[in-house]
Amino acid sequence: xxxxxxxxxxxxxxxxxxxxxxxxxxxxxxxxxxxxxxxxxxxxxxxxxxxxxxxxxxxxxxxxxxxxxxxxxxxxxxxxxxxxxxxxxxxxxxxxxxxxxxxxxxxxxxxxxxxxxxxxxxxxxxxxxxxxxxxxxxxxxxxxxxxxxxxxxxxxxxxxxxxxxxxxxxxxxxxxxxxxxxxxxxxxxxxxxxxxxxxxxxxxxxxxxxxxxxxxxxxxxxxxxxxxxxxxxxxxxxxxxxxxxxxxxxxxxxxxxxxxxxxxxxxxxxxxxxxxxxxxxxxxxxxxxxxxxxxxxxxxxxxxxxxxxxxxxxxxxxxxxxxxxxxxxxxxxxxxxxxxxxxxxxxxxxxxxxxxxxxxxxxxxxxxxxxxxxxxxxxxxxxxxxxxxxxxxxxxxxxxxxxxxxxxxxxxxxxxxxxxxxxxxxxxxxxxxxxxxxxxxxxxxxxxxxxxxxxxxxxxxxxxxxxxxxxxxxxxxxxxxxxxxxxxxxxxxxxxxxxxxxxxxxxxxxxxxxxxxxxxxxxxxxxxxxxxxxxxxxxxxxxxxxxxxxxxxxxxxxxxxxxxxxxxxxxxxxxxxxxxx
Amino acid sequence: xxxxxxxxxxxxxxxxxxxxxxxxxxxxxxxxxxxxxxxxxxxxxxxxxxxxxxxxxxxxxxxxxxxxxxxxxxxxxxxxxxxxxxxxxxxxxxxxxxxxxxxxxxxxxxxxxxxxxxxxxxxxxxxxxxxxxxxxxxxxxxxxxxxxxxxxxxxxxxxxxxxxxxxxxxxxxxxxxxxxxxxxxxx
Numbered sequence: 204x205x206x207x208x209x210x211x212x213x214x215x216x217x218x219x220x221x222x223x224x225x226x227x228x229x230x231x232x233x234x235x236x237x238x239x240x241x242x243x244x245x246x247x248x249x250x251x252x253x254x255x256x257x258x259x260x261x262x263x264x265x266x267x268x269x270x271x272x273x274x275x276x277x278x279x280x281x282x283x284x285x286x287x288x289x290x291x292x293x294x295x296x297x298x299x300x301x302x303x304x305x306x307x308x309x310x311x312x313x314x315x316x317x318x319x320x321x322x323x324x325x326x327x328x329x330x331x332x333x334x335x336x337x338x339x340x341x342x343x344x345x346x347x348x349x350x351x352x353x354x355x356x357x358x359x360x361x362x363x364x365x366x367x368x369x370x371x372x373x374x375x376x377x378x379x380x381x382x383x384x385x386x387x388x389x390x391x392x393x394x395x396x397x398x399x400x401x402x403x404x405x406x407x408x409x410x411x412x413x414x415x416x417x418x419x420x421x422x423x424x425x426x427x428x429x430x431x432x433x434x435x436x437x438x439x440x441x442x443x444x445x446x447x448x449x450x451x452x453x454x455x456x457x458x459x460x461x462x463x464x465x466x467x468x469x470x471x472x473x474x475x476x477x478x479x480x481x482x483x484x485x486x487x488x489x490x491x492x493x494x495x496x497x498x499x500x501x502x503x504x505x506x507x508x509x510x511x512x513x514x515x516x517x518x519x520x521x522x523x524x525x526x527x528x529x530x531x532x533x534x535x536x537x538x539x540x541x542x543x544x545x546x547x548x549x550x551x552x553x554x555x556x557x558x559x560x561x562x563x564x565x566x567x568x569x570x571x572x573x574x575x576x577x578x579x580x581x582x583x584x585x586x587x588x589x590x591x592x593x594x595x596x597x598x599x600x601x602x603x604x605x606x607x608x609x610x611x612x613x614x615x616x617x618x619x620x621x622x623x624x625x626x627x628x629x630x631x632x633x634x635x636x637x638x639x640x641x642x643x644x645x646x647x648x649x650x651x652x653x654x655x656x657x658x659x660x661x662x663x664x665x666x667x668x669x670x671x672x673x674x675x676x677x678x679x680x681x682x683x684x685x686x687x688x689x690x691x692x693x694x695x696x697x698x699x700x701x702x703x704x705x706x707x708x709x710x711x712x713x714x715x716x717x718x719x720x721x722x723x724x725x726x727x728x729x730x731x732x733x734x735x736x737x738x739x740x741x742x743x744x745x746x747x748x749x750x751x752x753x754x755x756x757x758x759x760x761x762x763x764x765x766x767x768x769x770x771x772x773x774x775x776x777x778x779x780x781x782x783x784x
Numbered sequence: 785x786x787x788x789x790x791x792x793x794x795x796x797x798x799x800x801x802x803x804x805x806x807x808x809x810x811x812x813x814x815x816x817x818x819x820x821x822x823x824x825x826x827x828x829x830x831x832x833x834x835x836x837x838x839x840x841x842x843x844x845x846x847x848x849x850x851x852x853x854x855x856x857x858x859x860x861x862x863x864x865x866x867x868x869x870x871x872x873x874x875x876x877x878x879x880x881x882x883x884x885x886x887x888x889x890x891x892x893x894x895x896x897x898x899x900x901x902x903x904x905x906x907x908x909x910x911x912x913x914x915x916x917x918x919x920x921x922x923x924x925x926x927x928x929x930x931x932x933x934x935x936x937x938x939x940x941x942x943x944x945x946x947x948x949x950x951x952x953x954x955x956x957x958x959x960x961x962x963x964x965x966x967x968x969x970x971x
Contacts, residue, residue: 278849280852280854281848281849281850281852281853281854282848282849282855283848283849364854364856366856392856473860496857497860545853545857546851546853547861548861549851549853549858549861579851579853604851604852606851608847608850663850688849689847
């Protein structure tokens with residue numbers, strides 16, 4: 204052995220590695236590389252807050268500057284996870300307040316964040332810069348006031364889609380006059396009105412402001428005041444996009460927009476009034492991202508608007524856009540990469556708009572870069588899906604929601620197996636898939652056979668038997684997250700593929716046919732999985748072992764069983780006893 | 785379920801299964817047990833007959849979490865689907881003669897006069913009674929009135945509900961003895 208590679212050199216090289224995967228690979232080379240790497244890892248991503256404990260993270264990575272973490276299972280978004288389930292961030296904040304005094308960034312998704320946590324953040328981290336709370340809950344505007352008052356180096360405050368208890372708009376006024384470092388503010392989820400003059404002064408004194416997403420309560424007539432003070436904005440979320448129809452308001456707005464030469468993204472548009480849409484004309488051609496999913500404007504006005512946005516890469520819109528609007532989109536927006544079409548009347552029995560499978564087919568034909576789709580509609584055919592698959596082999600995210608469960612191909616009345624089969628066969632890079640409509644075990648055979656890059660799969664009201672689940676678990680090599688509801692999948696496939704679950708982040712099954720006995724067996728045999736039964740009917744012991752559990756959440760962990768579970772969650776342990784009847 | 789073995793897939797050969805080692809019996813879920821069976825199982829033969837059936841579909845009950853639309857989106861849509869709504873809540877002040885504090889309620893929260901009056905009775909612990917077109921709230925201890933867009937004081941219940949919610953600026957629950965002037969039977 205002649206020389207050893209100097210540590211400083213390796214550290215310098217590692218500085219260029221940002222991907223967790225790469226850093227994890229480096230850590231496996233040898234003990235000394237593991238040591239060097241762990242001391243210089245600055246960013247940690249925890250995909251499931253219960254997969255690891257704060258102590259374990261802190262012990263391994265002592266110099267972290269940025270934490271990104273996710274909590275509740277995705278189906279919590281649709282009220283399938285009862286209140287009080289968990290995902291509390293406080294223990295993490297508490298531990299990090301001691302271990303990471305130089306922490307700069309916290310990004311959380313689907314976690315419970317209290318005012319106490321926010322206050323602790325604001326007081327513990329002197330160089331705190333970025334707070335992103337995505338779909339979080341548990342805090343009030345008082346917590347925001349702490350952040351505003353104490354984080355003098357704050358760059359980013361993003362509350363996207365969080366549920367905040369809105370005590371008052373006064374929190375914004377807690378940013379001191381000396382505070383000028385704001386780069387990004389997203390307060391779109393808040394209900395109450397902030398002091399407009401405080402907002403105006405804040406915007407005026409922060410020259411680096413790039414993203415400003417206002418809440419609905421900010422009136423349209425006042426928007427120009429903000430735009431004039433921040434013409435450098437790149438992303439803007441308007442407040443309510445309606446006002447009395449007056450030419451002075453219109454011209455003021457149009458002029459203010461014309462000063463914003465850097466604007467690339469627009470959102471907001473609550474209560475949008477068509478008369479004010481053309482005020483945006485000067486920015487349309489430069490827009491790459493447009494979120495009209497709260498705008499209840501109808502097809503003709505929508506079509507006119509999107510047809511002007513030739514640089515559009517991402518469009519979120521309500522189904523008011525209809526097939527004709529999507530056809531116009533496919534003709535005008537050749538750079539489109541992501542399309543999301545949300546339902547305007549999801550609970551109505553009858554269709555209220557003329558949006559069918561044809562709209563999606565048009566876009567798949569006209570937009571060569573289309574790779575990410577979320578589409579709510581009321582009818583679909585295998586032929587349409589086959590066409591989409593043929594047109595867009597570059598698709599990486601495909602989420603189709605046919606509003607009525609178990610609806611077949613409306614022309615042939617067959618299941619949609621062949622259609623989705625075509626998608627997975629043709630789109631070899633597909634990473635995420637959500638399915639709906641009438642589906643048999645056959646579609647899962649196609650998925651297991653072809654969807655080798657699939658990482659996340661969402662299934663509802665589909666399949667005939669355990670064979671379906673078995674195809675997926677045994678065939679999908681890259682599967683990380685599987686969420687299933689209301690499918691006839693039971694014990695056999697789950698137990699036969701128990702080892703697979705250790706290679707995945709998590710499995711969610713609700714209203715399926717997995718018995719309590721099988722859950723206990725799984726928990727007993729797989730100590731590195733937390734097998735959690737969620738059942739609001741009371742202790743699973745009070746029912747026969749063969750009785751299916753309401754909900755099951757299984758995830759790999761090095762943190763051991765949870766200690767913060769509510770009364771309706773039971774962990775199946777190694778010590779579980781199984782009665783053989 | 786036997787179809788599973790026809791394809792050569794022998795799930796029995798796996799390590800983990802329920803039942804004592806050496807036995808062949810899988811324990812089937814018992815249909816008589818007091819637990820929820822939520823199977824959507826169909827055999828392939830059933831599927832062919834499905835499309836021929838023209839049975840009237842059962843009345844639709846809302847399934848939890850389906851379609852998968854997030855609550856904040858649902859809330860926005862609900863507000864916007866209501867033609868009267870401006871999306872910002874219809875909060876009006878409510879005063880009651882003799883009560884020291886005013887209250888505030890969101891008219892959009894209620895669907896009809898019945899719900900509103902019940903809520904007011906509850907909130908102020910008073911007895912409002914029943915509205916009649918001819919006699920208003922004649923005989924009631926307390927009478928609900930409101931100020932409309934024109935500044936006039938009206939009896940709650942005279943106009944259709946939707947018209948009321950868009951024109952009501954504030955509510956006042958008057959003592960029955962003072963409300964005589966608003967009733968149909970004018971002195």
